[in-house]
């Protein structure tokens with residue numbers, strides 16, 4: 059199977075997919091789409107990713123976008139080292155927390171949305187911070203609910219890495235870029251620390267793909 063991942067080093071949605079591929083030990087070739095240069099808007103790239111966003115995983119010539127759909131496919135095509143718990147209720151919790159980031163936070167602070175909101179860089183940051191603070195507060199609250207019902211553990215849901223960390227840690231990485239105060243988020247911070255201590259978390263980290271340090 060031939061896998062090509064179109065991604066960008068600092069894109070949080072790209073990190074989710076790099077992380078899942080690393081965790082499962084699935085080999086892929088990477089292709090950088092430079093978001094700051096506007097390469098995501100190129101007509102050729104939009105044939106594969108009509109919204110002009112990364113990530114885009116091309117599987118034997120077939121392009122798949124949307125990180126949740128990609129992670130679902132990876133889970134089914136490569137069931138070894140699962141990133142979803144077995145228990146149906148815990149799986150539902152994972153999907154719920156993922157959507158807090160995927161639908162409720164990241165789309166509101168995406169590059170294209172920030173630029174549409176304002177051309178002023180400071181105004182863009184104020185906008186992004188607002189939605190990130192809102193999303194992270196909701197996540198922190200819900201992690202408490204998950205722990206209280208007995209679904210918690212070393213990671214957000216249970217003692218194994220799940221999709222939650224693949225969404226939460228990149229979102230916290232964004233939060234730091236936008237100077238969001240994380241001191242009131244102890245549960246999220248603990249989940250983040252545990253996630254960043256995993257091999258796959260480090261191997262897929264944006265720092266490793268930064269153009270100046272990338273091999």
Ligand SMILES: N[C@@H](CCC(=O)N[C@@H](CS)C(=O)NCC(=O)O)C(=O)O
Pocket residue numbers: 068069070071072093098110111112113123124125126160165168169170171
């Ligand atoms: N829901 C999409 C989000 C993709 C997305 O927003 N990607 C961002 C980077 S994290 C992007 O490519 N932005 C380019 C732009 O806004 O111009 C997914 O989960 O894959």
